[in-house]
Amino acid sequence: MKFIHAADIHLDSPLVGLSAYPDAPAERLRTATREAFERLVARAIEEQVDFMVIAGDLYDGDWKDYHTGLFFVRQMGRLRQAGIAVYLLYGNHDAESEVTRSLQLPDNVQVFPARRAETFRIAALQVALHGQSFKHAATTDNLVPGYPALVPGWLNIGVLHTALEGNAQHASYAPCSQAELHAKGYQYWALGHVHAHWVEQGDVTIAYPGNLQGRHIRETGAHGALLVTAEGTQITRIDRLEVDVLRWHLLEIDASQADDLPDALRLVGQALDQLLRQEPAHMVLAVRVRFAGASGAHAALLRSDQQLRHEVIAQAVALNPERLWIEKVNTDTQPLQLAQAPASGAAANAFAELQDLARTAPQDESFAQALQASWQAVLEKLPHEVLAQAPELAALRQQPEEALAAQLQDALTLLGARTGAAADADR
Template sequence: MKFIHTADLHLDSPLRGLSSYPDAPAERLRTATRDAFERLVTVAIEEKVDFMVIAGDVYDGDWKDFNTGLFFVRQMGRLRQAGIPVYLLYGNHDADSEMTKGLELPDNVHAFASRKAETFRIEPLKVALHGRSFKVAATTENLLPGYPMPVAGWLNIGVLHTALEGLTEHAKYAPCTVPELQARGYQYWALGHVHEQRIERGDTTIAYPGNLQGRHIRETGPRGALLVSAEEGEITEIERIEVDVLRWHALAVDVSTCVDLRSAVRLAGQAMEDLLTSSPGGLPMAVRVNFTGQSAAHAALASDEGQLRQEMIAQAVALDPDRIWIEKVRVATTAPATQASGLEGEAQDALNALQELAASAHADPEFLQSLQDDWQSMLEKLPHDVLQASQELAELRQADPTLIADRVRQATPVLMARVAGASTAA
């Protein structure tokens, strides 16, 4: 017996970070979450799975386009025609969605109630699925105490949309702990809400499949679902199914050996080529390029990130314009310690003090707020067309103080280098 465990489809959720760029593949970005789910349904049919479990967040919140819901109904219909039942639990995003309340699903879809936990039994397979949907998005109480006891002699699957204790980066919906899950006595917990794959094997298998399609740079790498095999009431195998149609990568480029902008750009181009070579054939990629290391090229890299991004786009276009797009370029390099040599006395002391201030800014909330206020005041004085033309300036208008502090930290060595150069020329 085998089944597919998936969660966090977030159908029609926008892919953030590329859609505003003129060189981005708009149609592919718009349909990525649908395409990933359609691929998963195809896999389910080809593998002839016995059933599918969806552990929450089919939709993406209060999205009012009913075409999204109709697409989901159509995919459920494909599974119905193949004789595959679906056990569906609604998560926090579904609780906000009009589609959850307004669309009738095919009769092969069994949705868990939200009033209390309930059990669906598959008699021929001796499988019992226990779950409870969210009634409201802000479900912050522990739902586990209401889950029923396991059915003796059967494979018991718990379905829950939850933020396990310790996963601080996720909103605390239906929080619980691993020992609490284990104590329930089920053989498998099909979880949702956390977008990274996590599997803990043992007498009780606890699994997050992750989301089907990465939507931004914080969701890098392969995305998909889990194909779970079981025999005589025990989990025997778990296989990752990759169905994403566009993949996000954070590409670190160490430019410690580079002496100028040209050599740094060439090195980044080589890193992108290596990424293309090692990635699955034909799969498009959205890449954030992060320049790192202590480098003589720091001043040139940090002085104009807008120009640097255009250089990276040119590298990507030359390699494969249909497969690789630049999401963003970040400069996290530092200047060599000798870059500002030649200064003496008060000038050197002033620059040293500025460098120390920039390095310690993150630990001083009052200074950060003052810096942000000054920065915002300057941005407000710029013409609207200037702000529209510069993505970096537009980002800074909504930036938190730590990002502004990063800009100051990066700019300080550039200033030191220029002051040193002016001093030498004089």
């Protein structure tokens, strides 16, 4: 006997962080959650599963129109034609209070009620599914104590939308502990709400499939559902089904290997090429590039965010413009050392004074306060469009004190690079 465990599908939810960029793959962004769900339905039919469980957050809140509901009904119709039943539970995003529109679902779809936990029995398979939907989005009560007793001799599956203990990064909806799940005696807990894949397999198996499609840079890597195989009352196998159509990656570039900007860009190109090779050929990749480490290219990487972004995009376009999209470029590098002073003369003396200032200013409280006040006044006068184009300046306006030492170091590095270049030109 086989079934699919899915959760957190968030149909028609936008992919955050991409649509604001003019070169984003708009059509793929708009339809990604639908395409992922279509792929899941196709896998269910291909694997000839006995049923599918959806453990909450099918929708992402109320529909803008009926097209979201019609799409879901159409997919359920495909499963109905294949003889596949669906057991659907609503979570915090699609609770009764959150989705005001509704459509009659095909008769192969059973919905867990919100008023109390209920059991659906599949007599031919000797399977009992226990679950309770959310009535309100902010369901903070522990629902597990109200779940029915297990059906002896049958495979018991608990369906629950919960944060579960230890998942502090997710809102604490329907909180419960692993010990409470074990105490129920069900052989399998089909959970939803946490968007990461996690499985604890044993006499009692507890599983999160993760969400079907990553929606932003905090949801990197593969996403999909679980294909669960059982024999009698035993869970014998759990396979991961990857059905996402756009995959997020945070690409760390060790800039310590780069002496200048061309070196840094070559490293990006090599890393992007390797990423393309290791991912499935159909997969679109949304990539955030982050330069890190102490590097000789530090000053060049900081000179212009806009130019750096376009240089990195150029590397992606040269490799595969249909599959690679650069979401953002971050620079978190440090200079190898303070720039070397000019060899001799008045410039050397001035540069030495600047080096001493960069080293001691952060510890001179009165000087630091005066500098911060002047710096803050300048930042407050900058037009909004300038701050929008230079987010690092906006950040400094919020935290000038913490940024003082680093900014002095960076300024001196840039000054050293430019005076060095000028000296070379004179020679």
